[in-house]
Amino acid sequence: MLGPLLFLLYINDLPNISDKLKFFLFADDTNIYFESNDLLCIERIINSELEKLNLWLNVNRLALNINKTNFVIFHTFNKPLQYNVTLKINKKAILQKEHIKYLGIIIDSHLNWKHHILGVTKKISRSIGIMYKLREFMNTNMLKNIYYSLIYSHLVYAIQVWGSACDTELNKILILQKKVVRMMTNNDQYQQVPGPLIHSGPIFKELGILKVDDIFKLHVSKFIYSCLSFKTPRLFFNWFIMNHTVHNYNTVSNVIINMKNYFELDGVSVTNALHTKGSRLVNYGGKMLKVAGPILWNSLPLYIRNAQSVHSLKYLLKKFLIEQYD
Numbered sequence: 533m534l535g536p537l538l539f540l541l542y543i544n545d546l547p548n549i550s551d552k553l554k555f556f557l558f559a560d561d562t563n564i565y566f567e568s569n570d571l572l573c574i575e576r577i578i579n580s581e582l583e584k585l586n587l588w589l590n591v592n593r594l595a596l597n598i599n600k601t602n603f604v605i606f607h608t609f610n611k612p613l614q615y616n617v618t619l620k621i622n623k624k625a626i627l628q629k630e631h632i633k634y635l636g637i638i639i640d641s642h643l644n645w646k647h648h649i650l651g652v653t654k655k656i657s658r659s660i661g662i663m664y665k666l667r668e669f670m671n672t673n674m675l676k677n678i679y680y681s682l683i684y685s686h687l688v689y690a691i692q693v694w695g696s697a698c699d700t701e702l703n704k705i706l707i708l709q710k711k712v713v714r715m716m717t718n719n720d721q722y723q724q725v726p727g728p729l730i731h732s733g734p735i736f737k738e739l740g741i742l743k744v745d746d747i748f749k750l751h752v753s754k755f756i757y758s759c760l761s762f763k764t765p766r767l768f769f770n771w772f773i774m775n776h777t778v779h780n781y782n783t784v785s786n787v788i789i790n791m792k793n794y795f796e797l798d799g800v801s802v803t804n805a806l807h808t809k810g811s812r813l814v815n816y817g818g819k820m821l822k823v824a825g826p827i828l829w830n831s832l833p834l835y836i837r838n839a840q841s842v843h844s845l846k847y848l849l850k851k852f853l854i855e856q857y858d
Contacts, residue, residue: 542592549588550581563634571615574605582621596621602629609642637690645694649701655686656708664715675716676739683712687747692755695748696819705744713739737857746853749828750846752821756806756829757845771822772829775805804837805830
C-alpha cells in the first residue's frame with residue numbers, strides 16, 4: 533500500500549502548474565477541466581497550458597500515454613459545435629470523444645447519461661439471465677439476496693450523479709426491474725392469454741424493493757443529510773444551506789415553506805427547509821445536485837428530515853416511498 537501513497541505525494545504539485553485549469557486527481561487517473569463559451573478560447577488556452585503540463589512531465593520524468601488520453605467538449609444537444617477544436621501535447625493530437633469513462637461513470641458530451649444507463653442495463657440484463665437459471669433452485673428470499681448483490685449494486689453506484697436523467701432513459705432500467713421482481717415471485721407468466729402481466733407495484737411493495745427513481749431520491753437525501761451533519765468531505769459542507777439562515781425577512785416562498793414545515797419542539801421553534809437555488813440552464817443546471825437536491829429535500833415529510841441519524845432517515849424514507857406503491 534506504500535506505492536500508491538508515494539505516487540500521490542510525487543504528483544501532488546501537478547495542479548500548481550496552471551491557474552486556469554482545474555485538476556481532479558485520483559491515483560494515476562488525472563482529469564483536467566476548463567470552462568468557456570468560446571471554442572477558440574478553449575483551444576488557445578488549453579494548448580498553452582498543455583505545454584506547461586508537458587514540461588512538468590519531462591521534469592518529473594513521467595510519460596503520458598497519449599493513446600489513453602482523450603477530451604470531451606460539453607455542450608447542449610440543440611447547439612452543435614461550430615468549430616473543430618484541436619488539442620495537442622508534445623506535438624501529438626489528443627483524440628476527441630463523445631463520451632468517456634471516469635471512475636466507472638460514462639460521461640457524455642450532452643450530460644444526458646444515455647451511454648452510462650445503456651451500460652447499466654447491459655449489466656442488469658446479464659444478471660437477470662443468471663437469476664432465471666437460479667430460480668429453480670432458490671426461494672424468493674434467496675433470489676432477493678442475489679438481486680441486491682448482482683443488480684442493486686450497479687443501480688446505487690454514483691446514482692446521485694446519473695439518477696437525474698430523463699424519464700425516457702430511466703424507464704429502460706425500470707422495465708428490467710419490473711421483469712426481475714415478477715420473475716422472483718413467479719409472476720412473469722400471463723394470467724390469461726391475451727392479457728397483461730400482473731401489475732408490478734404490489735410486487736415491489738411485497739418485496740420491499742425500491743424502483744430506480746426512488747433509489748435516486750433515497751441516496752440524494754442521504755447525501756444531503758450527511759452534508760448537513762458535516763459527515764462528508766469538507767468540499768460538500770457548504771453545498772446546502774438552511775432556508776432560515778438566508779432569509780431574515782418574509783418572502784412569498786419563505787412564508788409558504790414556513791407554513792408547511794414550521795412546528796414546536798420542546799418550546800423551541802424549528803424549521804428544516806433548505807434554501808433553493810435557480811439555474812439559467814433549465815435542462816442542465818436544473819438537474820444539478822445543488823439545485824435539484826434542496827427541492828427534493830423540502831418535499832420530504834418533516835419527520836423524515838428530522839431523523840436522528842442517517843440510518844434512521846434511510847429506514848423512514850424507504851418505508852415512506854414503498855408505501856406509495858400500489
